[in-house]
Amino acid sequence: MKKAVVFLLVLVAAGAAAAGYFWWQLNQGAAKTEEISVKPLFYPMEKFVMSVSGDPTSRYLVLELTLVSHKADTIAALKEATPLLRNALVEHFARQSHLEVKLAMQQVSEVQSELLARFNQTLLDNKYEQQLDKVLITNIFIQ
Incomplete structure (x- = not known):
């Protein structure tokens, strides 16, 4: 059971990191748009x-x-x-x-x-x- 909880926490952390990375990339793209x-x-x-x-x-x-x-x-x-x-x-x-x-x-x-x-x-x-x-x-x- 402990392994399942740890695995679930690692999976959630990886998902949050991926979501944060994509959010950061979108904001970088918006900053590069020509004014x-x-x-x-x-x-x-x-x-x-x-x-x-x-x-x-x-x-x-x-x-x-x-x-x-x-x-x-x-x-x-x-x-x-x-x-x-x-x-x-x-x-x-x-x-x-x-x-x-x-x-x-x-x-x-x-x-x-x-x-x-x-x-x-x-x-x-x-x-x-x-x-x-x-x-x-x-x-x-x-x-």
Whole structure:
């Protein structure tokens, strides 16, 4: 009988330990969830300067962008991912002429949407889980 009581106590203790472990794991998972800020968080990129083809000489495009997210983890990851995003900018504008860029910039919201899609795809392709909410063009200069 004593062995049965001891066995039952060991079984109850093991069950309590397992329940405590699972409760702790659930709370750890909840702590790791990404906090979403009510206000947008901003990441201003360095000025982007690129030559675009023009007749008969080359012209320049100067862009200043600010990336927007509501997640602090996304903003933190952008410093590391900036070279990838700058490369995506080069790829986006490399085949466009001065006139094409000038016409595109008349529809700034469309360019912002295109860049958002391109940046998010670039992040995804490079195994970043973070995604941007918006791309803001804060300054444009086309020479």
